[in-house]
Amino acid sequence: MKKGRISTGIYGLDDLMGGGFRENTINIVRGGTGVGKTTFALQYALFGLNRGEKVIYVTFEMSEEQIIRDSRDLGWVELGEHIDNKNLKIIHLFGEDLTFPSLDFAEIVRKSNPSNNPRIVIDPLTYPTFYSEKEKRKSLSTIFQELRKHGTAVIVLEEPADGNNQQDGSAMPLYLADTVIYLQNLGFGEMYDRTLRIMKNRGSKHGEGLYPYSIETGFGIVINASEKQIERVKPKTTFDDRFKKAIEQTKSMGKLKDLLEARIGVLQKNWTHDEDPSRTLALVLEEEKKGNGKVKRT
Amino acid sequence: MVKLKGLEETLDELYEIEGVEACILYRIDGVPITIRTPGYREHLLETMFWLEKQIKRVLGEMNREGLRETIFYFRNNRILIAPSSKSTVLVTIAEAEANQQLVSLETLRATKIIEECVA
Numbered sequence: 001m002k003k004g005r006i007s008t009g010i011y012g013l014d015d016l017m018g019g020g021f022r023e024n025t026i027n028i029v030r031g032g033t034g035v036g037k038t039t040f041a042l043q044y045a046l047f048g049l050n051r052g053e054k055v056i057y058v059t060f061e062m063s064e065e066q067i068i069r070d071s072r073d074l075g076w077v078e079l080g081e082h083i084d085n086k087n088l089k090i091i092h093l094f095g096e097d098l099t100f101p102s103l104d105f106a107e108i109v110r111k112s113n114p115s116n117n118p119r120i121v122i123d124p125l126t127y128p129t130f131y132s133e134k135e136k137r138k139s140l141s142t143i144f145q146e147l148r149k150h151g152t153a154v155i156v157l158e159e160p161a162d163g164n165n166q167q168d169g170s171a172m173p174l175y176l177a178d179t180v181i182y183l184q185n186l187g188f189g190e191m192y193d194r195t196l197r198i199m200k201n202r203g204s205k206h207g208e209g210l211y212p213y214s215i216e217t218g219f220g221i222v223i224n225a226s227e228k229q230i231e232r233v234k235p236k237t238t239f240d241d242r243f244k245k246a247i248e249q250t251k252s253m254g255k256l257k258d259l260l261e262a263r264i265g266v267l268q269k270n271w272t273h274d275e276d277p278s279r280t281l282a283l284v285l286e287e288e289k290k291g292n293g294k295v296k297r298t
Numbered sequence: 299m300v301k302l303k304g305l306e307e308t309l310d311e312l313y314e315i316e317g318v319e320a321c322i323l324y325r326i327d328g329v330p331i332t333i334r335t336p337g338y339r340e341h342l343l344e345t346m347f348w349l350e351k352q353i354k355r356v357l358g359e360m361n362r363e364g365l366r367e368t369i370f371y372f373r374n375n376r377i378l379i380a381p382s383s384k385s386t387v388l389v390t391i392a393e394a395e396a397n398q399q400l401v402s403l404e405t406l407r408a409t410k411i412i413e414e415c416v417a
Contacts, residue, residue, distance in 0.1 A: 188385040191301065191416040192325050210331050212302075226302040226332075275337060 006119070006152045009047025010040060012223030015230050016207035017198055021152055021179060023117070025202070026144045028174060030157040031183030035194070036215050037156040038062075040183070041123045042071055042079075043220040044154045049082045054118040056109055056151070057090045061124060064090040075218035106146030120153040137173050144176050178202040183213075196223060205270045207233045235269055239277050243268040246281040256288060305415040309334050312408045317396020319375065321405075322346065322389045323382070323412065328353040331386065342391065345372055349389060353379070357387060367406065378402060382409035383416050 005020040014020045021027050029040050045055045059067065064083070067090060071079045082088040089112045098104045109120060147153045155177070174180050180199040187193060191212045198206045209232070213223045243264055250260040264281070271277055305323070312321045313334035320335040320342055328350045335342055356379055360368055370377040374394050378401065382388045390405045392398065
């Protein structure tokens with residue numbers, strides 16, 4: 001496991017997103033009915049629980065009994081045991097019960113499990129029921145900020161039934177999240193009907209393809225990315241000499257040298273393309289040379 | 299995994315035919331599944347934008363007319379659109395100088411393999 005990463009628990013997903021979710025982030029899983037959002041959330045929770053981590057599971061739709069029953073149907077029998085051992089806390093809320101959502105919500109999560117950095121699941125975040133349109137963005141931003149402080153959250157979001165997620169007012173401001181994963185099911189029963197796309201993975205490289213997945217009883221979501229797709233996400237070492245050469249060229253750039261050297265180093269670690277980076281490096285160095293020496297850095 | 303490998307290899311083989319500039323497997327909603335293209339070429343990018351927007355409509359028309367393949371000509375390119383399964387469609391973009399009969403035959407052969415892989 002990469003440092004600072006939380007495994008998603010979804011088989012095959014960590015490889016596509018740089019090792020998993022980043023710690024203390026908000027990760028949204030969205031999709032229509034029946035794509036496996038709750039399975040995703042339960043799998044994320046169980047992966048941590050079975051490794052001694054604590055989980056807070058906030059649900060606005062399902063009762064504790066329903067969640068236990070659904071997991072048992074999927075072949076995950078250990079959920080009840082984790083509740084008994086107080087590793088898993090399921091909170092069943094009604095949106096209408098929250099007077100000041102942005103304050104109440106974070107407080108409930110904080111009080112329910114004071115342990116260090118738990119996995120948090122919100123399934124689903126039915127925002128229209130408890131946020132006024134005017135306050136929605138601000139409230140969500142506040143909730144997300146608080147959740148980030150407390151742990152690493154997976155938030156499940158139901159896509160509107162008409163599939164039109166672009167309407168003003170009904171759309172969740174996805175830019176507030178650190179990761180957005182989109183699950184889809186076309187319903188033809190073929191390999192590419194059930195697909196996963198990583199729309200966004202803030203501060204981290206991620207696969208940009210369309211990945212087929214299946215929901216297997218006993219295992220949950222299994223992503224069937226091809227070897228080529230996985231290879232595409234891995235950094236390439238083929239062009240290391242190009243990066244070395246570019247770093248040498250920064251020597252003549254005075255105060256900018258250290259900054260550029262560090263940036264080129266980061267790019268090198270994240271260069272997943274098959275293409276030669278020389279053109280990109282030359283362009284950046286040329287642009288950075290402009291005005292070099294005129295600005296005094298404090 | 300074996301099926302996916304078969305699918306990738308089929309596209310690789312199609313892409314290797316002389317004169318084939320790109321081959322792209324789309325889902326019927328216009329989302330590209332897997333792509334074989336050379337480096338950056340502006341005209342290809344324009345064609346791909348067009349395809350993403352139009353595939354659904356073109357497939358609807360093809361279905362209505364009972365067509366197995368449709369050909370569009372853009373500038374110097376011949377664009378062959380052939381449904382490969384219930385949810386996928388294969389597009390081959392070839393240069394005007396390419397052996398069009400060979401490209402057509404190989405594209406249709408590839409659609410059969412893809413159907414076996416994704417069904």
